[in-house]
Amino acid sequence: MSGFGDELRSEQAVVDALYARLDVLRSTARGRLGDVRRAGPSGSPQNRSERDAFATLYGDRLAQLESVEERLVFGRLDATDGSSRYVGRIGLTDDAHASILTDWRAPAAQAFYRATSARPDGVVRRRHLVTRRRTVTGIEDELLDLAGADAPDASTLSGEGALLASLAQGRTGRMGDIVATIQAEQDAIIRSSLTGALVVQGGPGTGKTAVALHRAAYLLYAHRRVLERSGVLLVGPSTSFLRYIDQVLPSLGETGVVATTIADLVPGIRARGVDSPEAARVKGLALMQRVVRRAVRTRERVPARDVPIRLDGRALTIRRHDVREAIARARRTNKAHNLARATFVREMLGRLADQYGTHLGERLVDQDRADVVEDLRVHRDVQVALNLAWLPMSPQWLLEDLLAKPHRIAELAPELSARERAAIVRPKGSPWTPADVPLLDEAAELLGEDDQVARAQARAETAERAEALEHARQVLASTGAGGGMVDAEQLAERFATTGPRLTTAERAQADRAWTYGHVVVDEAQELSAMAWRALARRCPTRSFTIVGDVAQTSSPAGTRSWARALEPVFRDSWRIDELTVNYRTPSLVADAAQRFAHASGLPVSPLVSARDVDDALAVVPATQGTLVDSAVDQALTLASTFVGSDGAGRVALVAVPSRVAGLRDALAAATPGRLGADLAATLAAQPQDDAQLVVLTPQEVKGLEYDAVVLVEPAAIAHGDGGASDLYVAATRPTRRLVVVHAEEIPAGLVA
Numbered sequence: 001m002s003g004f005g006d007e008l009r010s011e012q013a014v015v016d017a018l019y020a021r022l023d024v025l026r027s028t029a030r031g032r033l034g035d036v037r038r039a040g041p042s043g044s045p046q047n048r049s050e051r052d053a054f055a056t057l058y059g060d061r062l063a064q065l066e067s068v069e070e071r072l073v074f075g076r077l078d079a080t081d082g083s084s085r086y087v088g089r090i091g092l093t094d095d096a097h098a099s100i101l102t103d104w105r106a107p108a109a110q111a112f113y114r115a116t117s118a119r120p121d122g123v124v125r126r127r128h129l130v131t132r133r134r135t136v137t138g139i140e141d142e143l144l145d146l147a148g149a150d151a152p153d154a155s156t157l158s159g160e161g162a163l164l165a166s167l168a169q170g171r172t173g174r175m176g177d178i179v180a181t182i183q184a185e186q187d188a189i190i191r192s193s194l195t196g197a198l199v200v201q202g203g204p205g206t207g208k209t210a211v212a213l214h215r216a217a218y219l220l221y222a223h224r225r226v227l228e229r230s231g232v233l234l235v236g237p238s239t240s241f242l243r244y245i246d247q248v249l250p251s252l253g254e255t256g257v258v259a260t261t262i263a264d265l266v267p268g269i270r271a272r273g274v275d276s277p278e279a280a281r282v283k284g285l286a287l288m289q290r291v292v293r294r295a296v297r298t299r300e301r302v303p304a305r306d307v308p309i310r311l312d313g314r315a316l317t318i319r320r321h322d323v324r325e326a327i328a329r330a331r332r333t334n335k336a337h338n339l340a341r342a343t344f345v346r347e348m349l350g351r352l353a354d355q356y357g358t359h360l361g362e363r364l365v366d367q368d369r370a371d372v373v374e375d376l377r378v379h380r381d382v383q384v385a386l387n388l389a390w391l392p393m394s395p396q397w398l399l400e401d402l403l404a405k406p407h408r409i410a411e412l413a414p415e416l417s418a419r420e421r422a423a424i425v426r427p428k429g430s431p432w433t434p435a436d437v438p439l440l441d442e443a444a445e446l447l448g449e450d451d452q453v454a455r456a457q458a459r460a461e462t463a464e465r466a467e468a469l470e471h472a473r474q475v476l477a478s479t480g481a482g483g484g485m486v487d488a489e490q491l492a493e494r495f496a497t498t499g500p501r502l503t504t505a506e507r508a509q510a511d512r513a514w515t516y517g518h519v520v521v522d523e524a525q526e527l528s529a530m531a532w533r534a535l536a537r538r539c540p541t542r543s544f545t546i547v548g549d550v551a552q553t554s555s556p557a558g559t560r561s562w563a564r565a566l567e568p569v570f571r572d573s574w575r576i577d578e579l580t581v582n583y584r585t586p587s588l589v590a591d592a593a594q595r596f597a598h599a600s601g602l603p604v605s606p607l608v609s610a611r612d613v614d615d616a617l618a619v620v621p622a623t624q625g626t627l628v629d630s631a632v633d634q635a636l637t638l639a640s641t642f643v644g645s646d647g648a649g650r651v652a653l654v655a656v657p658s659r660v661a662g663l664r665d666a667l668a669a670a671t672p673g674r675l676g677a678d679l680a681a682t683l684a685a686q687p688q689d690d691a692q693l694v695v696l697t698p699q700e701v702k703g704l705e706y707d708a709v710v711l712v713e714p715a716a717i718a719h720g721d722g723g724a725s726d727l728y729v730a731a732t733r734p735t736r737r738l739v740v741v742h743a744e745e746i747p748a749g750l751v752a
């Protein structure tokens with residue numbers, strides 16, 4: 001016992017020393033930031049820009065140092081050669097630049113997550129340090145030098161005590177990082193190569209989201225030079241999901257990540273409309289790329305007959321033959337429609353000017369010809385005729401026009417059935433929907449934007465950056481500034497991005513045509529073929545992390561097969577990995593969900609729960625008349641156990657959309673009597689997407705988790721729009737308890 005106390009004390013001494021170092025670094029960064037700020041806005045523009053650059057750098061560094069206060073260090077590795085190293089959320093060095101804490105993403109930390117008795121990797125002992133604030137409260141050792149140990153199976157947990165402690169914590173409504181307890185199968189995915197597309201398939205709660213985010217953090221660390229410039233795009237299913245995960249990356253100290261949904265993918269488009277399931281499905285079909293292409297092509301057309309016009313009293317003709325040749329010539333440029341139009345117009349005006357010359361009986365040259373061309377260019381009838389032959393269009397105009405005209409859809413989408421065509425017709429002026437966004441993106445690509453300005457700007461920026469780098473080198477050499485905290489590249493980046501210029505993430509977000517160094521897609525099974533095309537366009541190197549579960553697909557445009565979804569875009573440059581341990585749901589609940597999923601024929605991945613919780617599953621029968629009251633009663637009982645006035649703990653009622661309003665009203669009416677007026681008022685004031693006690697649909701809880709869930713009438717959920725997948729999703733949200741309230745028969749398998 002005293003041995004353990006000694007160990008604890010000696011680890012406390014190490015932890016104290018690491019925090020002391022952290023404090024020193026913080027105060028140095030704070031001091032430098034203060035010095036820079038005190039210098040004020042005087043001096044030459046050059047001096048000011050340098051100061052701004054240092055201020056941003058020290059500010060960022062300080063923010064990073066502040067963000068690792070909790071669990072700065074969480075592990076220790078003892079090697080066979082007698083050396084040991086500590087692993088933590090960032091790397092630290094002492095005054096002599098010797099490493100005293102290894103960043104979890106560094107190669108030297110890998111063994112902390114991967115070493116096993118079968119493959120100890122030079123490690124004899126892995127120690128998990130459990131800390132509360134700056135105090136070591138526990139130590140958990142794993143000895144890895146056991147000769148002849150069996151190979152572990154996938155469900156062998158590393159640092160089980162630390163892991164289970166972290167899983168048992170109350171939900172806060174925000175996802176936290178898992179750096180202290182990443183499991184071997186997860187670590188292999190996190191550190192997998194940057195090239196190609198990596199698909200991570202796994203059942204609910206297997207850590208796919210956590211792994212995807214930690215992989216983004218790892219890639220930004222391991223490939224900083226590439227990815228800081230180009231940025232990483234993170235695509236999630238909803239804004240409330242993005243909110244749920246937005247603490248994870250900053251707490252890992254990363255920037256340069258643009259988080260978005262498909263609905264918000266195209267700058268300037270706010271897609272808040274809602275499609276019918278059938279419309280969403282049809283708009284997502286791969287053949288829609290052909291429909292959009294045809295919609296563009298049919299605006300490059302030869303008129304039915306020659307068009308007579310008059311210029312200065314002379315009769316000219318816009319001849320069908322000329323239009324045909326001008327169109328062919330413009331198409332040969334291989335440029336996008338709006339850009340190739342310049343060639344078409346130039347060609348047509350030239351031909352008309354030649355006709356004019358023929359009328360005059362002379363061949364027009366130089367200024368005379370240029371003047372006639374100009375007169376023709378501004379001639380209204382010419383403009384009308386040329387527009388009819390080659391219409392300049394915005395993506396919005398094209399799509400709005402197409403969807404508002406059943407005869408155009410019939411003409412351009414003959415592959416669709418009459419019912420499918422009818423599903424996508426809608427009046428002009430309707431709001432954009434998420435399924436419109438990939439179509440708008442496709443159209444934008446075919447129509448083209450005038451990118452000459454942007455390209456010139458990019459060239460200028462490259463030249464400026466080279467200059468900034470050289471300048472930064474000189475500054476560092478001459479001032480000795482940086483003190484090991486800054487390198488020339490970082491400083492150059494700051495010089496380049498201070499002032500009116502924007503960060504990588506900001507620039508990327510504003511630019512539809514931005515190409516990212518890596519794309520992370522969560523809940524990827526929901527994406528349509530058209531959405532995949534839009535994402536692929538944003539990363540020509542096809543470096544993707546794709547996480548999802550084809551058993552949880554609820555979107556009618558989504559997929560049940562990775563191969564079918566990905567092959568059109570990635571061909572054979574994608575690989576698949578599977579996660580099989582469920583870290584969220586207690587085994588009773590996970591088993592129930594798995595049984596139901598199997599019984600429903602969903603393509604489920606194998607799943608083993610990491611833990612068991614007593615009383616994790618309850619079934620409460622009700623009648624149609626008592627269903628709502630009974631569900632609310634159960635939710636309030638759960639809330640009194642799990643929901644705290646300190647903001648911790650989350651309880652959700654999940655029901656089909658048609659029941660949501662009734663449940664919300666009943667819940668609001670009953671809460672004060674059951675939880676007290678104060679807590680009821682606190683809960684009522686919380687925003688819907690961060691409330692501790694909520695009523696939501698299965699679609700809305702996708703990707704999220706709660707301490708406890710009341711599943712209201714599972715049969716109705718299983719027969720709703722998202723079908724069995726919706727019930728599978730809803731049943732796998734709780735970390736501690738699932739209560740099933742039903743009047744109809746419970747779907748097969750859900751209860752043993």
Ligand SMILES: Nc1ncnc2c1ncn2[C@@H]1O[C@H](COP(=O)(O)OP(=O)(O)OP(=O)(O)O)[C@@H](O)[C@H]1O
Pocket residue numbers: 163166167175176178181182183186202203204205206207208209210211549552583584702703704705732
């Ligand atoms: N190694 C780990 N250590 C601690 N917690 C973990 C670990 N892996 C996953 N978790 C936790 O398990 C829960 C489920 O993780 P996550 O949401 O990433 O799963 P998922 O596979 O994306 O689930 P779903 O498919 O249901 O959306 C989260 O609370 C996450 O923090």
